[in-house]
Amino acid sequence: MQRSECMEFEVVPERCLKNPSVEFHIGTPINQVITMLQLNTRLLHGIKFTYSKNDPFGRDICIHLSLNGIKLFFDARSQLLKFIEVDNLSKIVLRYCAQVFSEPGAEATMDRVEECFGSTHPGAYDESEKVYVQSWRGLSFCFPTTDSNHVEVSPGFGPNLRSLNYDKDFAPKLTKMTIFKGTQLTKNSEPLEVPQHAYAGQNRLILAEAVRxxxxxxxxxxxxxxEDKVKMATRGATNDYELVTLKRTVHFGDHVxxxxxxxxxxxxxxxxxDDKMSIHKGREKETVEPQPHFFFNYFSMGFDILFDFSTKCVIKFxxxxxxxxxxxxxIYNRCEFRVACESEGEETLLETTxxxxxxxxxxxxxxxxxxxxxxxxxRNPFGATFAYGTRQVVVEVMDNFHIAALTIFKV
Structure with missing residues (x-):
């Protein structure tokens, strides 16, 4: 494959993989990434989406750009971009600070990586996978050591550290690069934060709770x-802004x-x-043109609010x-919610999971x-869902028994 046929990306440790057309930033919500991919179908092809149907809150979601050699892993609970993996160096050009360090036909070796990123401590060695991992903050590189005739692994300065000795003519080539948040890619890594550009004037929901x-x-x-709207108005030409956390309540009957x-x-x-209940209005209503209720869609916060057309007041969430x-x-970001339901004196807490x-x-x-x-x-290609009712609440359940949506209405 010629270099001209491959997309070129800049590596920004702990932050992103980007070029003038697309940017994959750590912490970006999955819906914004999907929208970006849809807007760049001319450049990005062969997209594969994998997730766990039975454990959607426990196992990470992966978007694989198979023709570009890029995998995007999203945290299963928050649905934020957790880390970026480049696993096929023959399909991508990588550069750092304007210097190309890997391209098809000239994939990065350990020498080229150290020359570009600077020297560091001895790397970690995975004996079972026969892989040597060289790391910097927010960035790691994997080099195979399967060619034991030309590669020797020597003890380093600690129990998990190793040094790699090899014949210059048989330098291990890079097989995988990972961009992540923090000092190392582990389950206990630093918490994800939505990057500034992902807000774009929108709100980001933390929790929705029912008020009784x-x-x-x-x-x-x-x-x-x-975003702090007061400081935004006075920040001038700068791109910096501060975020504020607000707690606001919307009641049934509130005006638009x-x-x-x-x-x-x-x-x-x-x-x-349409109004599927119009059949119950009787013959005298048949000539009356019904006025439709309308929704406020808050996609970035993961919920809708329905208003009565006549009164312009809230009747449903x-x-x-x-x-x-x-x-x-x-379409929506995930809504984290807590809603207490009562039935015959029994109370149950409905949560997102x-x-x-x-x-x-x-x-x-x-x-x-x-x-x-x-x-x-x-048409729904994934099959039917099921709606169950209780007092003031309708729960839409998928065939894996997880909640797809919660409808709360006024009585």
Whole structure:
């Protein structure tokens, strides 16, 4: 493969892999990455998406750009980009500080990597995989040592450190490069943070909790981070800004203007195109053109708010878990929620990670309503989901028994 056919990326340790067209930043929400890939289909092909259907909150999500040699791994719970892996050096050009250190036909060796990034302490050696790992903060390189006739592994300065000796004519070539947050890529690595550019004027939800009054759910309390609008207005030409954490409550009956003042403008306003309950209105209503209710879609915070068309007041909340395999996956960021449900004196806490067995005891009926989305323009390739009802709450459940969405309505 010629270099002209490959995309060239700049390596920024602990931060990103980027070029003028696309940028993969550590901490970016998966939905924003998917949108970026969709906008660059001319450049990025052969995209593969893998996830665990049975354990969507426990096993990381991977987007593999197979024709570009790039793998993007997302944290299963937060759905933020956890680390970036380049595993096929024959399909990509890599540079650091304007210096190309790996390209097809001239993949990086240990000497080229050390020349580009500077010397460091002896690396770690994986005896089972026969791989020598050279690391810097936020960056690591893997070199195979399978050619034992020309490569010798010597003890280093610690129990897990090793030095590599090799024949200059048989220098190990780089097989994998990883960009991550912190000093090492482990389960206990530094917490992920959404990068500044990913906010772009949008809010980032931390938690949504149900507010109760007189034994009923009266609204939702939203804890979220947002850009400091006062400092944004005075920052001038600089790109720096500060984030603030806000706690705001929206009640049933709040007017549309109150909601906008509380949460800011929505990502989109969506008008319901049909009313499946109109059959119950009677013959005298047949000639009356129904006015559709409308949603405020807050995609970056993972929820919708439904307003009555006549009163312009809140009548419903819809919270989305953004589980892979659901019809709406990739549209909303994950909504972390806590909603207490009551039934016959029993209270159960519904959370984002709850499964059917956790809340089945408070359901009004074990028989669900099937949501098939079978029409040609609205077809769901992943199959039907199931809606269960309890007091003020409708739970949409996938076939893996995880919650896809939670609808909370006024009674």
């Amino acid at each position: 009054a007189r034994g009923r759910i009266s609204g939702m309390c939203f804890l979220f981070t947002t 203007t109150q909601v906008m003042a509380t949460l800011g403008a929505p990502s989109k306003v969506f008008f319901k195109s 819809v919270l989305h878990t953004n589980i892979p395999g659901h019809y709406h996956f990739g 709850s499964k059917y067995d956790d809340f089945s005891s408070v359901l009004d009926s074990p028989q669900p309503v099937v949501i098939s989305r079978s029409s040609s323009e609205n």
